[in-house]
Amino acid sequence: MNVLQTWQRWTETFGQERHLIGASFFRIGAGLTLLYQYLINYHQRHYLYGPNAVWPYDRFLEKLREAGSFSLYAFSNHPMVFEAIFHLGILVTALWVLGWRTRIMTPLTYIFLWSLHERNPTLWDGGDNVLQIVMVYAIFANLGAHFSLDAERRREMTHRRPNTWQQIAAMCHNGAMLAFALQLCIVYATAGLYKVQGEMWQSGTALYYVMRVDEFTWPGYSERVYLNVPLIVASSYATVAFQVSFPFLFFLNRWTRRLALLAAFGFHLGIALFMGLITFSAIMISIELALVSDDEYRSLGRWFRDLGVGIWRRFAVRVVGPSHKDLLEPFRVQVFYDNGCPFCQRTLVRLQKLDWLGLLEPIPFRQPGVVEHYGLDETRIEARIQARSINDSEPAEGIGAFRLIASRLPALWPMWPFLYISEHLGIGQRLYDWVAARRQTIPVQCTSSCGLESAEPYDRTSIKPTSPELWVNHMSVRCDG
Amino acid sequence: MSIHLHPGRKSSFCGLTRGLLNFFPIGIALVLIVHFGFTMAYLTPLNPIKLRVYDSIIAYMHPFFVQNWHLFAPDPVKDTRVLTVACRLRNPDGSTSVTAWADISTPLRQARYRNRFTPADRLDRPQSSAVHAIFNRDETLNTLLKRRTEEPSEYNTLVDELVEIDARERENGVLLLNRIASAHCDRLYGHGRTEAVQVRIVVLRFPRFSQRHLPDEAGELSYILLDWAPYEEVAPLVLAEVNR
Numbered sequence: 001m002n003v004l005q006t007w008q009r010w011t012e013t014f015g016q017e018r019h020l021i022g023a024s025f026f027r028i029g030a031g032l033t034l035l036y037q038y039l040i041n042y043h044q045r046h047y048l049y050g051p052n053a054v055w056p057y058d059r060f061l062e063k064l065r066e067a068g069s070f071s072l073y074a075f076s077n078h079p080m081v082f083e084a085i086f087h088l089g090i091l092v093t094a095l096w097v098l099g100w101r102t103r104i105m106t107p108l109t110y111i112f113l114w115s116l117h118e119r120n121p122t123l124w125d126g127g128d129n130v131l132q133i134v135m136v137y138a139i140f141a142n143l144g145a146h147f148s149l150d151a152e153r154r155r156e157m158t159h160r161r162p163n164t165w166q167q168i169a170a171m172c173h174n175g176a177m178l179a180f181a182l183q184l185c186i187v188y189a190t191a192g193l194y195k196v197q198g199e200m201w202q203s204g205t206a207l208y209y210v211m212r213v214d215e216f217t218w219p220g221y222s223e224r225v226y227l228n229v230p231l232i233v234a235s236s237y238a239t240v241a242f243q244v245s246f247p248f249l250f251f252l253n254r255w256t257r258r259l260a261l262l263a264a265f266g267f268h269l270g271i272a273l274f275m276g277l278i279t280f281s282a283i284m285i286s287i288e289l290a291l292v293s294d295d296e297y298r299s300l301g302r303w304f305r306d307l308g309v310g311i312w313r314r315f316a317v318r319v320v321g322p323s324h325k326d327l328l329e330p331f332r333v334q335v336f337y338d339n340g341c342p343f344c345q346r347t348l349v350r351l352q353k354l355d356w357l358g359l360l361e362p363i364p365f366r367q368p369g370v371v372e373h374y375g376l377d378e379t380r381i382e383a384r385i386q387a388r389s390i391n392d393s394e395p396a397e398g399i400g401a402f403r404l405i406a407s408r409l410p411a412l413w414p415m416w417p418f419l420y421i422s423e424h425l426g427i428g429q430r431l432y433d434w435v436a437a438r439r440q441t442i443p444v445q446c447t448s449s450c451g452l453e454s455a456e457p458y459d460r461t462s463i464k465p466t467s468p469e470l471w472v473n474h475m476s477v478r479c480d481g
Numbered sequence: 482m483s484i485h486l487h488p489g490r491k492s493s494f495c496g497l498t499r500g501l502l503n504f505f506p507i508g509i510a511l512v513l514i515v516h517f518g519f520t521m522a523y524l525t526p527l528n529p530i531k532l533r534v535y536d537s538i539i540a541y542m543h544p545f546f547v548q549n550w551h552l553f554a555p556d557p558v559k560d561t562r563v564l565t566v567a568c569r570l571r572n573p574d575g576s577t578s579v580t581a582w583a584d585i586s587t588p589l590r591q592a593r594y595r596n597r598f599t600p601a602d603r604l605d606r607p608q609s610s611a612v613h614a615i616f617n618r619d620e621t622l623n624t625l626l627k628r629r630t631e632e633p634s635e636y637n638t639l640v641d642e643l644v645e646i647d648a649r650e651r652e653n654g655v656l657l658l659n660r661i662a663s664a665h666c667d668r669l670y671g672h673g674r675t676e677a678v679q680v681r682i683v684v685l686r687f688p689r690f691s692q693r694h695l696p697d698e699a700g701e702l703s704y705i706l707l708d709w710a711p712y713e714e715v716a717p718l719v720l721a722e723v724n725r
Contacts, residue, residue: 007503014506041600046716047664054607054660054715059653067544114545122610122657123603126552133546164498168505175509182517190524190550198555205690209559212687214590215609216558227693276597417598 015167019177020145021297022290024099026180027106027143029286030131031097032418033279034113038090039421045086048120051077055120064118071118072111089116094431099148106143110135127280130187134180134287141176142169152346180290185247188264192243201240204233216275225274242267250291258296264288308356332359332390333408335401336374336381339364343439344385351405359408384436398436399428520546527625532635561685561697562612563587564658568666569677569709582681585665592720600720608661612682614654616705659710664718675712681705 041048051057057077064074072085089112096105110132117124117132144150200206211222211232226232242263249260265285272281335351338344348362363370365381376386380397387401388394396404403419406412422428522531523542531538542548565582572578586608592601625640662678687700 011503011506015502037603040598041603043719044600044604047718048603048607050716052714052716054664055657056660056713059656069544120607122607125606126550129548133548136545164502167502171505171509175513179513179516182513183520186517186520186524187548187550191552191554194551194554198557200556200559201554206553206557208690208693210553210557212561213558214561214563214587214685215605217594219594272597276593276602278597278602 012167014174015170017142017145017170017173019174019290019293020142021294022292023138023141023143023173023177024146024148026138026286026290027099027102028097028147029289030135030283031093031109032415033131033282033286034093034109035090035097035418036282036421037279038086038093038116039418039425039427042425042427046082048123049073049086049116050082051079053120055122060119063121069118070115072115073119085112085115088112090427099144099150102142102144102148102150106135106141107139110139125277125280126187127277127283130183130287131283134183137176137179137183139176140172142173177290180287181250184287184291185250188243188246192240192246195240195243201236204236207236207239208232211274216277218274218276222274239267257291261288261291328357328359330391331357331408332361333404334361334363334374334388334390334395335405336363336365336370336376336386336388336395338382338385338439339366341439351409354409354411356410357408360405384432398432399423402432516546520548524548524550527636527639532639535639559686561687562609563683563685564608564612564661565681565683566662566665567679567681568662568670568675569679570666570670570674571676577676580666580670583665583669585661589720604718604720607657611654611657611661614650615658616682655707655710658707660713660715662710663713664715666712667715668718672717677709677711679709680707682707 046052047054060071061074063069064071073082075081075085092105092108092112096102096109113135114132117128195201195206198206200209208226210216211218211226225235242260246260246264249256251257265288268281268284268288271277335348337348351360352362363374365371365376365386370376371378371381376395380386384398385401386395386397387404388396389404395401399419400423403416403423406416406419419428422431519538519541522534522538523546525531563584563586565584567582568580569577570580586605589601589605589608592599593605625643629637629640658680659678662680663675666675666678667673682705684703684705685697685700686703687697688695692699
């Protein structure tokens with residue numbers, strides 16, 4: 001084979017998108033972190049970012065001019081304009097997380113993120129710095145291939161052999177992923193090399209000071225670490241060693257790359273826990289998640305699923321006995337959903353796939369007898385999904401129902417804080433109502449009318465077949481009406 | 482309308498696209514090399530080559546790729562700094578009174594200790610940033626200043642520019658602290674009563690590593706007093722965790 005043929009084969013390989021799962025995890029992780037930043041200080045938004053914020057508006061404009069930068073908040077200092085831009089930023093970021101029109105939402109999210117950072121530059125740390133840089137690379141990447149509304153839409157399209165422009169887009173995506181890796185290596189290498197010059201890092205005592213200052217301490221826990229000499233010295237040296245060696249470990253071979261990424265995850269989880277730098281760690285972990293390959297994710301997924309099922313079966317059957325299902329009974333949640341709505345049905349299918357502990361009991365409310373049997377309010381159930389813990393009498397509805405569901409699905413536990421915050425701010429329920437009002441409602445097995453009384457009687461035992469594949473087919477009901 | 486390509490033209494069109502595909506990876510590689518070349522040059526310490534192309538590096542990297550990865554390096558933060566504010570209040574009878582020093586940092590940090598997911602976390606940051614801007618000269622700038630000579634040179638011109646930027650950052654830090662103090666005076670004593678504010682930075686040099694078993698009280702306290710500054714109108718600071 002000659003050089004040209006080898007090059008063409010390599011070009012074809014480079015023209016296939018890689019790290020698509022990781023790129024989507026980056027979108028979700030970084031996006032949720034951005035939403036958290038918007039929402040956690042929602043009630044202080046005027047103090048931090050408004051026209052009369054603590055960082056004065058005139059200095060803000062002056063710095064923009066000096067730096068040749070831009071910010072949407074410079075458009076006007078009118079309070080209503082500020083509110084519009086701030087809330088639009090939340091909406092754009094939420095749509096980015098959901099993976100709706102990701103190719104457009106990624107640059108828009110970056111514009112709003114950059115604007116917010118410029119409005120008050122005193123608030124941001126290293127994680128925000130690296131995010132605003134990698135978001136430029138992310139504009140060229142495909143962040144919506146998985147766990148997104150874009151992926152759902154593409155599933156319905158016929159698959160064709162990629163054309164030239166799609167291959168070029170794939171090359172840009174792979175280039176962006178490589179840029180992610182190079183930027184991360186530069187961050188760690190630079191930070192590590194600066195640390196090497198510091199006397200406290202050289203003597204292994206630096207982390208004692210970091211963990212003791214009021215700003216970064218965790219009373220009751222930090223003392224157990226910084227009073228332990230071997231632990232504090234080892235941790236200080238390990239920090240420097242990890243950062244300096246990261247670029248070499250990452251590019252040497254796949255085993256050292258995995259080791260480097262595992263060390264990075266542990267490093268940032270420790271920072272989140274002990275120093276309280278939650279958003280910094282979340283952003284760094286999101287970027288690191290993009291650097292795990294698709295094959296590695298699939299292998300991990302299979303390994304965890306097999307491990308989980310194996311442990312559960314061994315534990316439940318041998319230790320607890322036949323009554324293992326009673327252990328989880330108090331945590332079961334009944335989910336009353338609209339079985340006349342394809343969007344709602346597809347949502348329930350996805351939630352069922354994540355229901356590793358078998359705690360969800362989906363109940364279609366349009367089946368005759370359901371509303372009366374469970375004492376549901378017809379008007380309310382039409383408007384919002386409801387979920388009720390088995391021991392509660394009052395159901396949660398809308399965003400509250402999703403919060404309750406998320407608390408039962410381990411894969412969605414990281415989303416629980418955001419659902420809780422958005423629910424208590426009132427934004428979550430409004431957003432839910434906006435989406436719910438636009439869901440398509442189609443009749444299910446209707447003959448003359450589409451009211452509840454004309455559908456088949458509800459049978460609890462008919463809902464959940466034994467295998468996931470049958471469950472998916474069962475949920476994809478054909479609507480005759 | 483459909484386009485019918487002459488077979489010869491079709492094959493040349495396909496050849497063009499094939500050519501584009503073959504050379505596009507080279508284009509991507511060049512972009513990455515140039516971009517990360519600039520990034521590495523931006524992050525390396527000053528050296529003779531960087532001095533010559535400094536303006537080009539800054540023109541490329543600023544503002545969208547600005548980055549600083551010192552991250553607790555070369556030395557980590559090693560003292561606890563607490564902000565206290567005093568407010569000169571206007572009394573109904575026209576007289577003024579000065580309040581006692583109020584600690585505006587500890588309540589925010591205690592809220593963080595109770596709950597890592599608290600709005601108080603980001604509210605403490607402008608305070609820390611302002612103190613850092615005023616009192617922490619970049620170690621790199623200190624090193625550069627040591628090598629500054631009296632004879633005019635490109636090096637001296639660059640160092641003088643950096644010193645000027647540093648001075649402006651300190652001025653911004655003082656302004657920020659005064660605005661923070663104004664907002665806290667409104668929160669503590671009611672909106673519209675404050676005429677002037679004064680900030681005092683309390684620095685606790687807690688026991689060093691060799692005396693790590695001693696409590697914070699065994700450390701050294703020092704105070705840095707800023708001048709009285711006029712009250713500035715700032716959006717109200719609303720925080721339930723602090724206003725208990």
